[in-house]
Amino acid sequence: MIFTDTHTHLYSEQFKADRAQMMHRTIDARVRRLFLPNIDVQSIQPMLDLVWEFPENCFPMMGLHPCSVDEHVEAHLFQIQKWFKKRKFYAVGEIGLDYYWSTEFKEQQISAFKKQCQWAIQYDLPVVIHSRNSTADIISIIKEINHQKLRGIFHCFSGTDVEAEEIVSLGFYLGIGGVLTYNKSTLPDAIANIGLEHLVLETDSPYLAPIPYRGKRNESSYLLFVAEKLAEIKNVSIEKVAAVTTENSTKIFGI
Numbered sequence: 450m451i452f453t454d455t456h457t458h459l460y461s462e463q464f465k466a467d468r469a470q471m472m473h474r475t476i477d478a479r480v481r482r483l484f485l486p487n488i489d490v491q492s493i494q495p496m497l498d499l500v501w502e503f504p505e506n507c508f509p510m511m512g513l514h515p516c517s518v519d520e521h522v523e524a525h526l527f528q529i530q531k532w533f534k535k536r537k538f539y540a541v542g543e544i545g546l547d548y549y550w551s552t553e554f555k556e557q558q559i560s561a562f563k564k565q566c567q568w569a570i571q572y573d574l575p576v577v578i579h580s581r582n583s584t585a586d587i588i589s590i591i592k593e594i595n596h597q598k599l600r601g602i603f604h605c606f607s608g609t610d611v612e613a614e615e616i617v618s619l620g621f622y623l624g625i626g627g628v629l630t631y632n633k634s635t636l637p638d639a640i641a642n643i644g645l646e647h648l649v650l651e652t653d654s655p656y657l658a659p660i661p662y663r664g665k666r667n668e669s670s671y672l673l674f675v676a677e678k679l680a681e682i683k684n685v686s687i688e689k690v691a692a693v694t695t696e697n698s699t700k701i702f703g704i
């Protein structure tokens with residue numbers, strides 16, 4: 450049994466002091482496949498350093514996070530797009546819209562998201578989508594682009610049952626993380642009618658640690674708490690959750 454963390458920022462500064470130990474805890478916990486979303490131009494090198502150190506376990510993505518979109522967006526996108534010619538990436542991510550932290554650059558966020566969706570189609574890669582207070586806009590952009598190659602994951606899904614059904618009907622997967630374990634989480638109800646074949650696991654480390662580590666720094670070894678909770682909700686074994694969600698990740702990322 451192995452697990453796949455489809456969204457984890459293990460190259461973050463927050464692991465600077467104990468990154469090697471954390472990586473070994475994660476691998477020992479059988480979380481063996483780690484997909485690393487990029488954030489901005491500055492995060493590329495630390496991300497690729499970690500991939501270089503753990504090439505069997507770490508798989509990088511390339512993209513500009515919506516919270517890093519500012520007045521220099523075109524320059525950031527220019528730098529980021531060049532990387533697709535330099536090496537293999539497994540997704541365009543993380544990309545999307547975030548209206549929670551700021552809507553100052555809303556128009557730029559929308560155009561950066563659309564542009565990066567076009568890259569994904571061009572390079573035949575999945576997208577890994579960050580949506581915060583913006584799910585309706587993201588869904589309508591995906592429908593507007595309406596391309597069969599446009600596929601991927603709604604990372605850290607936390608919407609309603611109606612949104613879950615709609616995302617699945619578009620052929621996208623839902624990324625399920627620590628929020629599933631929180632006491633008042635509405636996520637178990639939202640995904641009650643969604644089959645395991647549409648779900649993938651993620652931690653979003655160092656953020657959103659599951660119970661019993663809520664509020665602390667998250668790491669990929671804690672993915673097991675999310676997997677256990679999902680097994681309980683779906684009334685299946687943890688082995689089944691590990692197998693199906695890993696198989697889904699293989700279908701998405703092609704590895």
Ligand SMILES: [Zn+2]
Binds near residue numbers: 456458486543
């Ligand atoms: Zn992320």
